[in-house]
Amino acid sequence: MKVLIEVFRNTPMGRNCRTLSQNVAQVLQANVESDIEVRFLPLDSPEAEARGVELAPCLVVNGRTIVEGVPGPEEIARLIEEAVPTTLGIILTRGPYSSGGAEDAVGLALASQEAGDRVGLFLISDGVWLAHRGQEGPLLGSLVAFQGAGGEVLVSGEHLQAAGLSPQALVEGATVLPDPYDALVDRVMEHWDRVIIL
């Protein structure tokens, strides 16, 4: 399991930036067998902009945990432990373009993937409409990008039928579940580390 640490520093480097770099080096030395990649980056880099980092020194772990200032070696080790990739299940019950639910679900799915998580998107109730291949708007493209990055799209067969949609009306690669509650309970209880309902 790979961990990415980004250390954002001022140019020229001040005392705090040097201390943070030393602390990170100390954690690396103590974890030589772990798969940790460290990138030292300037504050005016595109990476800083992408992470929303505006002040240095700043430490970002796996793109998700952002700590400004100078965390000590023990705190850095804890941040690494907490930022480990997880398996996230997103249960979407709302249709696209009716509330922010579908947009939030897809945005969260993509962001979690980017941070290294494995993500399952479970479409139930009006959520099944998100996988409708005939829709216009930006969400379908995001959904396909999510699938392309390894995201799993699961669709309640019961709600698909209730909506008058056939499996052929869905984006390629979506899995239609004839017993959605059975599949949902299995995923919630056995496969996903974290679950959110939107």
Place this chain on the structure above:
Amino acid sequence: MAKTLTILLNRGPYISEYADLALRVALKAREKGHNVNLYLYVDGPWVAHVRQDKPYHNAGQLLRQALERGVNVKICNRCAEARDLVPGDAIEGIPMVGLFDFTEWLRESDKVLTFTG
């Protein structure tokens, strides 16, 4: 292996599908051998108010099934009080309790699902 699932339901019946989804997940989890807790919170207690049979879909009936099949159900007492729901209004066998009972359930749960919003 049996695990414990706690479900928080914030929505009442006949306003969204959340009550039905929560109860059907609860029933399926029981069927698969898990321990299931269901806490009726905010407008969730209204589900327990649906006591009569109806010629259409009935969340109250699902709740009765859940109780019969061993789902632990509790109603938030302050939510009930705020809605003038008294124990006699609700399906029998559901205690009205404080939020601390819910936090105890959280502590002992493997997974938590919140049907809210």
